[in-house]
Amino acid sequence: MRPRGFLAVIVAVLVASVLAACATIPRSGPVVPGGSVEGQDSAFGQIDFHPNAPSTGETQAEILSGFIEAAVSPENGYQIAREFLTTSFAGEWNPDxxxxxxxxxxxxxxxxxxxSELSLDISPVAFVDQSGDYRTAASSTPVTLDYSFVKQHGQWRISKAPDGIVINSSQFQSVFSAHALYFYSPDYKYLVPDLRWFPSSRAAIATRIVKALLAGPSPWLQGSVVTAFPKGAQLAGGSVVVTSGAAQVALSSVAGGADDTTINRMDEQLTQSLTTAQSISSVGLSIGGVSPQSVTGVSGAQLNPAVSPNALVYQGGKFGFLSGKSLGNLSGLGAGVAALHPTAATVTADASTAAVLAKGAVYAVSDAVEEPVRIDHRANLIAPSIDNRGTIWSATSDPAADFAVSAGDGATATIKASWPDARTLVAFAVSRDGTRLAALVRTMNGQAHLMVAGIVRDSNGHPTRLGEAVDFGDLGLGTGIALAWSDDLDVSVLGTSPQGGTAIVTQQLGGTLSSPMTGPAGAVAIAGGNPSTQPWVLTSSGELQTPAGNGWQEAASGVGMLAVQQGRD
Known part of the structure; x- marks a missing residue:
């Protein structure tokens, strides 16, 4: 059997090593390439793989091995991979x-x-579907793939094969690239990322991004986010033309009836989805062959809301933002929270309302209301959360129990949740844009899993239900302790390490899991920081820690509780 391989294999190994070295917590958005953009959807700075074409006299096994290797290269519509197929089947096989x-x-x-058939057993790590959604495999149980062969002009060729490609995990991030598509929260106040993975073909990236954007959000986000594009909107001509960093997106006339506000939102979605993920400096939009004159590409929606760079803590009988060794004043809210002697709290971006766990109950504390309002007093309550609208979310450790949600006036509604295979709900948190809820659960087999569900609201913005939860799989922790949104796309999870001590991992929603980072000894709580790569961690001895180089540095002592911020105004 003649040796097969890619000319760029050394480059791929180096890239994989760099990616592994960068896997600290948290990762801020997708890793994307740079480089100039010339021609139609070209030159996105990706690694080029140059697979070998079939040789004369190869066996069925050699043809199969060569086909799988060649199918890793998407160039020219998987041209080399199709050479391993019969003439009739080459046009039928769908690698995408x-x-x-x-x-x-x-x-x-x-x-x-x-x-004339061969079967091949593979052990799946993850799957990417046709729309670019990435999912970790629920099981590594081998999957059998069947291939049929016939002789064509005296040479073996594949006459039947499963659609799609097989790629080993060490090559994946060198061949596929992650791209955040942007949709809106239902009130159009936030841009919400929806991460997809596409083969890094120089001739298709921008077109793939725009087509996926027009097709709408991933199934788990449907009902939780909205798009400005009208139903049925398509690319005119079927592709995006990119020249010298400028992408020209021509839409069909279906979008022609949109008003100025909607056109600006469409342009903003395109601009954020293309320029954030690619080396595209500008986007030109035309609809039905006409370029709208009113396009500004700015709607006022907030992208990736950040929190204050100062930790929000309960210390020395006071509650406020830590500045050096002193606490900043939070007006009436700080006094109200401190009076409860809290064990957990989440505060709105404007620091006007807090959801507080204290004395075995969840309370709403507001700077506009003199007395705290008890929201929930069920047994086994865990740390509550609050969304960007001031709605308080409360839950118990029972994963089958409903969430209690309240506007803070004491009246509550219930929302059912379903966390598949969960034995315990350890922690949860609403995203800063209010569109998603992340849950840390302990499964029936004792693993720590991160699950995320979209939040569906009525026309008044009140939450009505949770969408179907996405399970991002085993986090590799001994036990889960706490979680925190580090940005709009990443959730960091604190837990115990199987090797002893504590560890922190970060799950990119729709993407991969970071390598574990050793946490401080006795860590019990985590909160997102600013920058997002600097989370706050509280230990059982009351030390507030933050990453410093390869270790952790004490920022304060005598801290009784670390609160979560839902952004800042």
Whole structure:
């Protein structure tokens, strides 16, 4: 069997090493390439893989091995991979249907089955569907793929194969790239990312991004976010033209009836989705062949809301923002929270309202109301959360129990939740844009999993239900302790390390899991920081810690509680 491989394999290994070295907590958005952009959807600075074409006299096993290797390269519509297929099947095979990311070390040898067929067992790590959604495999149980062969002009060629490609996990992030598509919260106040993965073909990236954007959000986000594009809007001509960093997006006339506000929102979605993820400096929009004159690309929506750079803590009988060794004044809110002697709290961006766990109950504390209002007094309550509208969310450790939600006046509604295979709900938190709820659960087999569900609201903005939860899989922790949104796309989870001590991992929603970072000894709580790479961690001895180099540095002592901020005004 002649050796096969990619000319760029050394480059790929170096890239994988860099990615591994960068896997600290938290990762702020997708890793994206740079470089100039010339021609139609071209030159996005991706690594080029140059697979070998089939050679004369190769066996069925050699043809199969060559096909799988060649299918990693999307250039020219997977031209080299199609050379391993029969003439009739080459046009039928759909490589874009899916990608199965597998552990090559566990990939079996091809097995002969009756007739001119081979089967191949692969151990899946993750799957990417046709729309670019990435999901960790729920099980590594081998999956069997079947391939049929016939001789064409005296040479073996594949006459039948599953749609999609198989790619080993070490190559994945060198061949596929992550791109955040942007939709809106239902009130259009926030831009919300929806991460997708696409093959890094120089001839298709911008077109893939725009087509996916027009198709709408991922299934788990539907009902939780909205788009400015009208139903049925399509690319005119079928592709995006990119020249010298300028992307020209021509939409069909279906979008022609949009008003100025909607056109600006469409342009903003395109601009954020393309320029944030690619080396595109500008986006030109035309609808039905006409370029709108009123396009500014700015709607006023907030992108990736940040929190204060100062930790929000309960210390020495006071509650406020820590500045050096003193606490800043939070007006009536600070006094109201401190009076409860809180064990957990989450505060709105404008610091006007807080959800507080204290004395075995959840309270609403407001600077506009003199006395705290008890929201929930069920047994086994865990730390509450509050959304950007001031709605308080309360839950118990029972994963089957409903959430109690309240506007803070004492009246509550219930929202059902479903966390598959969960034994315990350890912690939860609403995203800063109010569109998603992340949950840390302990599963029936004792693993710590992160699950996220979209929040569906009525026309008045009141939450009515949670969408179907997405399970991002085993976090590799001994036990989960707490979680925190570090930005609009990443959730950091604090837990115990299987090797002892504590560890922090960060899950990129729709993406990969970071390598574990050693946490402070006795860590019990975590909150997002500013910058997002600097989370706050509280220990059981009351030390507030923050990352410093390869370790942790004490920022304060005698801290009784670390609160969560939902952004800042």
């Amino acid at each position: 249907a899916s990608a199965t990311v597998d552990d090559q070390a566990k990939r079996g040898e091809p097995k002969t089955v009756p007739g």
